[in-house]
Amino acid sequence: MAKASIPALRKETEELREKIRRHEYLYYVDDAPEISDAAFDRLMNRLKEIEAAHPELATPDSPTVRVGGTPREGFTTVRHARPMLSLDNAFSYDALRDWDRRVREGTGREEIEYIAEHKFDGLSISLQYEAGVLARGVTRGDGSTGEDVTPNVKTVRSIPLRLDDRTVKKLELARSFEVRGEILMTRKAFEALNRQQEETGGKIFVNARNSAAGSLRVLDPSITAQRKLDFFAYYLYVDGKAPFAKHSDSLEVLKKLHFRASDDWKLCDGIEAVVKYCESWDAKREKLAYEIDGVVIKVNSTALQNELGFTAKAPRWAIAYKYPARQETTVVNDIIVQVGRTGTLTPVAVLEPVQVGGVTVSRSTLHNMDEIERLGLQIGDTVLIERAGEVIPHVLKVVKEGKNRRAFRMPTKCPECGSAIHKAEGEVAYRCVNAACPAKRKESLLHFAGRHAMDIDGLGEKIVDQLVDEGLVKDVSDLYSLKLEQVANLERMAEKSAQNLLDEIAASKKQPLSRLIYALGMRYVGERTGQLLAENFGSLEELGEAKAEDLGKVPEVGPKVSEAMVEFFSEPANRKLIKKLHAAGVRPTAEKREIKSQKLAGKSFVFTGALEHRSREEAGELVQQHGGKLSGSVSKKTDYVVVGADPGSKYDKAKELGVTVLTESEFEKLTGVK
Ligand code: IVH
DSSP, rough: OOOOOHHHHHHHHHHHHHHHHHIIIIIIIOOOOOOOSHHHHHHHHHHHHHHHOGGGGGTTTGGGGGGGGOOOOOOEEEESSSSOOOOOOESHHHEEEHHHHHHHHTTTTTSSSEEEEEEESSSEEEEEEEETTTEEEEEESSSSSEEBBBHHHHOOOOOSSBBOOOHHHHHHOOOOOEEEEEEEEEEEHHHHHHHHHHHHHHHHHSSSHHHHHHHSSOHHHHHHSSSSSEEEEEEEBBBBBBBSSSSHHHHHHHHHTTOOSOOOEEEEEHHHHHHHHHHHHOOOOOOOSSOOOEEEEESSBBBHHHHBBBSSSSTTTEEEEEOOOOEEEEEEEEEEEOOTTTTTEEEEEEEEEEEEEEEEEEEOOSSSSHHHHHTTTTBBEEEEEEOOTTTEEEEEEEEEOOOOOOOOOOSOOTTOOOEEEOOOOOOOOEEOOTOHHHHHHHHHHHHSSSSSEEEEEETOHHHHHHHHHSSOOSGGGGGOOOHHHHTTTTTTTOHHHHHHHHHHHHHHSOOOOOHHHOOOOOOOOOOOHHHHHHHHHHBHHHHHOOOHHHHHSSOOOHHHHHHHHHHHSSHHHHHHHHHHHHHTTTTBOOOOOOOOOTTTTTTTEEEEEEEEEOOOOOOHHHHHHHEEOOSOOOTTTTTEEEEEEOOOHHHHHHHHHTTTEEOOOHHHHHOOOO
């Protein structure tokens, strides 16, 4: 980084933060981004860079905290300033009318002005702002005490970390207040998460609500940061009280403060208008990006709210109308298997068609073998299914075992290509590892062409779809024998762009070995592993011959990775693919690491904090040149933890486990370099 004075850098960080805050709002709350993702990343990276070099400039409300901090041991319990009560439920319109009668009697009014809002199906959270900065996020817990989940909450992009001073002033709002709302996951994010969990054999979430809860209440906030959570604000407290004459004023102010609040609330004169609102949203709710499980109705006037007060459990001035659950029972006629784009086998229940909430349902995903076992499901059983929105329904439980029930078994051969199915020890997923399996073709091609892989610009989804559907490309090596007229004949492809694409493909032959290894899409082999493998093996052929124990010697390559790699190279179709790539001229080699001595053989190192004389990468390289091993985390097996300035939690861990801690100069002595 160019040297700049601290005051200049401070000014720059402040400007960067303000810009980032504005663009986060435009993107995550307003759904109206003004700049590209890449331009946004540049702002964020610059801020990260300054904060890393000058930790004294970092602040707890900086947008950089959104990536999540270090894991914690447990949550602290916090008492709510005001209890977070639940709401009474109404399961019918008549129950709503009864409640309206009680409200009218309680206030002596003939007709009440209500606000009807979506009842978001997530988990409620209390956000406390002090002097305009998010100070604390607490879950509802038992209503009187909840869990402090502040670092997790800070990763949710639609939650402002700092409010705009001028807006707070203009609204004449005390700068310390509490916002209550719901953390949730959109249907799309939930489905994507489950797809990913299916892939990696992780926990499958039954619905968006559970996945939101499971993503927020984790001790490692960097996990929360990876999950796409959203926040909707629905209540504002200042000094423990509703600050305005009307609840509708609060909802408007929340929006002005740049909280995400639903636009779909409605002022309703009298309960029949509320019933109409509930009915209209029952028909439309499936089209929402997120799930609602009902409507919350609140008395709009704060004065009347105060008159009505609370029971021990819930406010008298609000009620939740709950939509009937979309569940039905039906018979599982068969269980079939689908091969996902990345080769994972997903069992799918073929159902006796049944109407659920106005839609005929005949399929239901079963995710994986573990799920089938957990349900105790066999073909012929009667099951309870639930449809949440437009998501493919899921099986909740077996309600009756079939008379002639039969157990389902995973096939041993891929139903798409006939290759043997693999299942790694200790993992849930069964998969086809044939890189040329037609089910995986398109995905493999897109990954191969990706920016961080072979970087073939112009080979996007539309082109890949056509190349595969027209039978022009069966595996990645076929890209290199494409002819100009074949490409030019594709839809919306002019000769010039066809030539550009062929040039890009030809240029990719020059990509380094590390990228090619990554581009092949072996499980667990990311960019960094690709680099480490390239440094240690020198060519794809050599890598293909390596045994699990050779692979295991490469730093950061654990047994899971080496096993997946051996599995990949043992598949004849993959060996053939590598030969074809070689024949097509894709045969990069890499400089192998120069081994200078074995004086650190058998010793494992972890680095934390900033070193003075070299980067951590350079220090790591040194360790390996002398036969030592690098590791990302501290365990009892770690031999040395080298500590630089501002070390992270790894230093604490080292002290806790009694691992030898070295300063940089002690490390230099050990390696014999200065
Ligand atoms: S108001 C004093 N409004 O429903 C304020 N709650 O079943 C009381 N919920 O615990 C809550 N959407 O987690 C309110 N628009 C909304 C809501 C809402 C969802 C949740 C909230 C509450 C639960 C009660």
